[in-house]
Amino acid sequence: MLKRVLTVEELLQAPGLGLDLLVAGDLALPVLGAHTIEIDGVGNWLERGWVMLTTGMRFTDGRASSHSFGELVAELTACRAPALLFGVGVHFDRVPEELLTAARTSGLTVAAVRADVPFWTIESYVSRALDRRDSLLARQELELQNGLLETLAGDDPVRALVHRLGLLIRGTAVLYEESGRVVASTGEGPAMLIWNEIKDARPAQFRVVVGRWHVVARPTVLRGVGYWIALGSRRAEVLDELAEPVLEATQRLLGAVRGVRSLSTAQAVAESSEILSLLRAGITPEASTRLWDRLRSYRFQRGRPLRCFLATALPQPTQTQPGLQGGSPADEILQVAQEYGLPLAFDQHNEHGQQSQISGMVGEEIGVDPWTSTVLQNFHMGVSEPFVDLHQARAHFRDAERALRVAVRRAGYRGLTKGAMEQPARSAGLLVRFEDADIINWLLSSRSPDAVATKTNQQFSQLLAHEDLVVTLVAYFTRGMDITATADELFMHPNSVRYRLRRIEKIIEAPLASAAVIANLYVALHDRISRAEQ
Structure with missing residues (x-):
């Protein structure tokens, strides 16, 4: 990928410009423009990063002295000029030694320009080079961003995005939560050693060397939750060229991922809410055929067992802040079901802006256990017995409600039996399946x-x-x-x-x-x- 700017070294090596390096300062400095100045007050006419061209006219009126040459070099240093190009054969046959001495002291690059090379040739070359590089850079950045945007189409866009980052820089890419937990990673870089360098960092972006790895990291905040993006390569020049545009694109895409996930959850909940309302109200066996057709988009298959469930939010859920990959408990619940291909249709009920209950149907299949564990991070949960006939769903929703009441009652017993000195910092919710509820609890759950x-x-x-x-x-x-x-x-x-x-x-x-x-x-x-x- 092309660098963003032209460097002094590249300018000096350009064919046809007739530049002869006399004092080598920092040749890696960027050249943002070139301007001819023959009068005093260089700082008034020269922008930072611009090369000055001169034939030394200002020194032809008897002011050619060590002091005056030193003043020019000081002015150029003050305005951060990357180099001075001195045209010889006009007023001076060669660049004055006093000027070169001052330049060596200050570290300013000085090159001589042959008399047969017009200054406009150099100015035009710099301008065209920068325009050409800007155009190529814009096209390459567009290609980079298009490649990263493709990751949004997958089932797991965050992991796909991180994997693509690793390929782009031919190294390692890691996305951390602010706690240090690795959300996603790719490559062979030392993720935990990198985090040890990151965790105490405060700047908006920083660069560090970890063993053989050159690492650039940048913090980002999504909906109040902090994350760190780290890119590592064994070649420092790769990060010089790619780190900034890649990190900027990644920050925007992470925000898009959160938006896509939230939209996906909202659509899934809205579309399933109507189906669940019909089932709770009760349907005939004939109507179940139409609902099975609508439930296919939620991975349900006719004849495969499913359960109804009802869950109520914990007073202090274990997941105290939203996760990146989902964002809210509902997002996480949907995401885990998608990861395992688990049939799921659910809706949610909110009070005072807070998610208080979720209810729905879930397939009795592989993946239901990790999905249930995700729900219990934020909810107590009651589950019905498995069934296959949709027209029976109304009764099974009532069973799930009774099972939930048992779970809540048992949670109350658990809380009351813990002493004041042994309150847990985090407590998961309780799960009760209807078939596991004893008769006494089952009877009491109806009141x-x-x-x-x-x-x-x-x-x-x-x-x-x-x-x-x-x-x-x-x-x-x-x-x-x-x-x-x-x-x-x-x-x-x-x-x-x-x-x-x-x-x-x-x-x-x-x-x-x-x-x-x-x-x-x-x-x-x-x-x-x-x-x-x-």
């Missing part, structure tokens, strides 16, 4: 916790007024109704336990030997018993 508490208070209000008796009864149930084990649990004598059990029978006016009485008490105290059993 709200408030309704259960109200009924319990109505029937056992006198017993609940005696906390010591309730504690004894909970321990009695959790220890398999073994009086000795209950006494050990409560640090009491077995006779004291027997005394309290008799008091309970007297209050409730029913014997604890009755299976019906035990069942009622067990359901009434189920939450406390479950917490005690944790």
Whole structure:
């Protein structure tokens, strides 16, 4: 790929310009233009990066001295001129030695121009060279960007983009989260060693050498989340030519990837929402044929088992910030399903701008376990039993709702049993499949916790007024109704336990030997018993 600018060295080597290098400064400096100046005040007429041409006319009025030559060199250095081209055979037969001495001291490149070479030839050459390079560069950058844009068409555009970057620079490319996690990488470069150099960096872009690798890295922010793009090559000149345009294009494309993913998720959710609404309302066996046709675009196949699911957001989800590849929990859920070819149709419900619930259908196939793990990063989840007939979906959505209530209740037990000093920093959601819910939990899931508490208070209000008796009864149930084990649990004598059990029978006016009485008490105290059993 062509460099963006003409260098002093390339200008001096141009055929037909008759340039003779006398003092070599930094020959790699860019030449952005060339201008003839024969008067004082060089800084007023010369832009930064421009070469000055002169025949020395300003020194023909008796001012040719070491001081005056030094002043010119100082002016050129101050305005960052990359070189001075001195025309000989006009006012001076050769470049004054005093000028060369000052140039050597300051590091300014000086070259002589033969008398038969017009200055306009050099100015025209520089102008044409820069125009030609700008045109070629624009065309090459367009080709580079078109190549990178092709990556958006794939199922995993982020990985495809990073892979294409590695091919472009013939080296390694890595995309990091700001935590240091590698989102995608390609090539043989030392990704973790590179990150060790990046993690404490603050500049907008920096360059570093890691072993044999020359690395350029740049931070980027997408929707408030920080990432780093790192390009590594064993050839420094490759990064000189390609790093800047490649990094700029990559930043724009990463933003486009996020936009494409968000649009894809929104479209998938919007299109599936209508289908799911019909299924929740209930359909006839005849109508299921039409819906199977519509579900083919979501990878569902007639006769293959599927499950209904319902999930509610965790108070503090484990995924505290959106990931690049999806952006939101819904994006991540859709992406994992696509990676495994998993049939999925879902919609989402929001409250106060926050995603609170998702529901839908998922295929009972390979890939459902990693997909479920993704959901549980942000949600509790209830899942129905597998089924194959769409007209049964309404009942299975109700089963998924009941399973979710069981999951939420169990999560409540788990939270209440953890002490204040052992609260986990991150806690995944709970999954309950309808077939795994025990009868008690299943029955309780059909009633709200408030309704259960109200009924319990109505029937056992006198017993609940005696906390010591309730504690004894909970321990009695959790220890398999073994009086000795209950006494050990409560640090009491077995006779004291027997005394309290008799008091309970007297209050409730029913014997604890009755299976019906035990069942009622067990359901009434189920939450406390479950917490005690944790």
